Amino acid sequence: MPFIMIIYYLISAYLLALLIWNFIREEKSVDQMLQYILIMIPLILRLFRAK
Numbered sequence: 448m449p450f451i452m453i454i455y456y457l458i459s460a461y462l463l464a465l466l467i468w469n470f471i472r473e474e475k476s477v478d479q480m481l482q483y484i485l486i487m488i489p490l491i492l493r494l495f496r497a498k
Contacts, residue, residue, distance in 0.1 A: 459490050463494065
């Protein structure tokens with residue numbers, strides 16, 4: 448796997464971890480929790496290499 452692709456997956460994993468952390472901390476707004484989930488879907492698909 449090329450070096451650039453490894454960095455790409457590491458950045459995706461880091462962003463996903465930040466979104467999960469914010470999702471766990473969010474207690475008040477269900478709307479914002481839904482937005483976090485919608486943003487996480489493409490990152491999860493990238494990490495599993497699904498299109």
